[in-house]
Amino acid sequence: MSGDVRARPHVVVVGDVVLDRDVEGRVDRLCPDAPAPVLDVTHVRESPGGAGLTALLVAQDARVTLVAPLADDAAGRALRERLAHDVDVLALPHAGATRRKVRVRSAAHSLVRIDDGGPGTPGAVPVDAVRRVLADADVVLVSDYGAGVTRDDDLRALLADAAAAGPVVWDPHPRGGPPVPGVTLVTPNVGEARGSLRDDPTGADGPPDDLARRLREVWQARAVAVTVSADGAFVAAGGDAQYVPAPAVTGGDPCGAGDRFAGSAALALAAGALPVEAVARGVADASDWVAAGGAEAYRRHDGRPAARTAPRAATDVRRPQARGDGPATGVTCENAQADALPALAARLRRDGRSLVATGGCFDIVHAGHVATLQAARRLGDALVVLMNSDASVRRLKGAGRPVVTAADRARVLEALDCVDAVVVFDEDDPRAALDRLRPDVWAKGGDYGGAPLPEAATVRAHGGRVVLLPYLDGRSTTSIIERSGVARATTPKETV
Numbered sequence: 001m002s003g004d005v006r007a008r009p010h011v012v013v014v015g016d017v018v019l020d021r022d023v024e025g026r027v028d029r030l031c032p033d034a035p036a037p038v039l040d041v042t043h044v045r046e047s048p049g050g051a052g053l054t055a056l057l058v059a060q061d062a063r064v065t066l067v068a069p070l071a072d073d074a075a076g077r078a079l080r081e082r083l084a085h086d087v088d089v090l091a092l093p094h095a096g097a098t099r100r101k102v103r104v105r106s107a108a109h110s111l112v113r114i115d116d117g118g119p120g121t122p123g124a125v126p127v128d129a130v131r132r133v134l135a136d137a138d139v140v141l142v143s144d145y146g147a148g149v150t151r152d153d154d155l156r157a158l159l160a161d162a163a164a165a166g167p168v169v170w171d172p173h174p175r176g177g178p179p180v181p182g183v184t185l186v187t188p189n190v191g192e193a194r195g196s197l198r199d200d201p202t203g204a205d206g207p208p209d210d211l212a213r214r215l216r217e218v219w220q221a222r223a224v225a226v227t228v229s230a231d232g233a234f235v236a237a238g239g240d241a242q243y244v245p246a247p248a249v250t251g252g253d254p255c256g257a258g259d260r261f262a263g264s265a266a267l268a269l270a271a272g273a274l275p276v277e278a279v280a281r282g283v284a285d286a287s288d289w290v291a292a293g294g295a296e297a298y299r300r301h302d303g304r305p306a307a308r309t310a311p312r313a314a315t316d317v318r319r320p321q322a323r324g325d326g327p328a329t330g331v332t333c334e335n336a337q338a339d340a341l342p343a344l345a346a347r348l349r350r351d352g353r354s355l356v357a358t359g360g361c362f363d364i365v366h367a368g369h370v371a372t373l374q375a376a377r378r379l380g381d382a383l384v385v386l387m388n389s390d391a392s393v394r395r396l397k398g399a400g401r402p403v404v405t406a407a408d409r410a411r412v413l414e415a416l417d418c419v420d421a422v423v424v425f426d427e428d429d430p431r432a433a434l435d436r437l438r439p440d441v442w443a444k445g446g447d448y449g450g451a452p453l454p455e456a457a458t459v460r461a462h463g464g465r466v467v468l469l470p471y472l473d474g475r476s477t478t479s480i481i482e483r484s485g486v487a488r489a490t491t492p493k494e495t496v
Contacts, residue, residue: 009270015051015143051143069094093123121148146175181220209241223275253294341436353381357439376443377418
């Protein structure tokens with residue numbers, strides 16, 4: 001660790017620890033008595049896994065205390081030794097042998113994984129000692145690996161008290177206990193989310209934003225973020241869910257990405273971020289983690305990041321989303337009346353494709369617009385932009401607006417690969433156009449916050465969903481116009 005430890009946030013990680021053991025070697029021949037490869041071992045490496053890996057990742061940026069059962073055996077002692085340099089450990093009694101995950105690998109490919117030991121259920125918990133550690137935390141991160149920590153009654157009571165007093169992030173596991181009420185942020189992946197709702201009479205096969213909203217109610221959490229692998233996460237924090245897209249990553253290794261995501265979200269909450277902001281940081285850092293090679297690359301560098309990349313804006317989607325299969329229309333529908341919109345929707349929905357719509361004035365298209373459009377396109381197979389006409393913009397924004405006419409605004413939007421069609425409407429809001437288009441998803445920029453969208457009822461009346469999108473701070477048409485006005489006022493006349 002570097003820097004002033006006292007200035008760092010204190011993160012308490014509570015969870016289940018395993019010992020990861022990588023046995024690496026060369027395979028040049030088969031076993032003579034069976035069709036099995038013979039591995040000539042060249043290297044054996046051991047490192048903390050589970051909540052131990054989570055604690056080490058967070059320790060790069062924080063003071064960390066790990067609260068976890070640790071067995072008094074050779075593997076348990078190896079865990080203590082490898083954690084001691086970076087993490088303070090409050091060891092709980094451990095029932096049974098240390099859980100181990102042994103990966104046998106050759107040429108960067110796993111041949112077999114052997115699990116033994118555990119499950120690691122805690123024995124008698126030192127309640128007073130754990131309470132003191134939790135009370136000193138800037139944020140608590142529950143890293144559940146299903147071995148028993150989150151089912152222990154004493155620990156659950158302590159974690160419930162912690163959730164009532166400060167931020168708690170809960171990274172759940174299918175075999176673990178449910179989050180205690182009042183947790184700040186719960187971070188299931190989509191499979192875990194569906195599993196948690198398998199007994200729900202309304203079914204568990206809904207889209208991730210619906211899962212996040214339902215689980216927020218079931219778990220009585222402040223926010224739930226359902227992660228969807230390389231696509232990012234859907235966050236329910238009251239009102240409509242927000243989609244946080246992940247930057248595009250080519251290749252990489254996703255192992256450990258969930259730990260990186262939860263750890264980064266916890267650090268953001270400790271610094272005062274809102275849950276959606278914390279998720280955005282977690283998504284960006286998890287994408288960097290995958291691109292750098294994941295847990296395998298981390299272990300190969302003796303517990304150091306393979307390549308710590310520069311911080312990236314969570315809404316920065318670097319690669320335009322390609323259009324879905326099937327022909328894109330490239331159509332601008334100047335008249336949003338009559339049969340134009342139903343016909344457009346029918347064309348875009350051919351072969352069962354899903355339709356996404358978003359809207360706005362788009363006067364001077366900037367980076368914030370592009371990020372929003374790219375994120376919207378990732379929610380379905382085709383994207384239609386509902387754009388305010390010149391008269392509509394003038395009524396909404398005042399004299400002097402729009403700066404760019406509707407024809408030119410539409411042409412710029414149509415040039416983006418993520419946009420399939422642009423529709424210009426004359427009303428002050430898109431409800432009439434949405435009533436005819438009937439998209440599967442209506443996506444709006446997250447700058448609306450918790451305010452209800454007037455068009456949401458129209459979208460839902462036709463079976464559609466409303467999803468909020470991240471907003472790229474500091475980018476707005478108004479601020480661009482204001483800055484350009486200052487520039488004109490301060491530029492020498494002969495250069496204007």
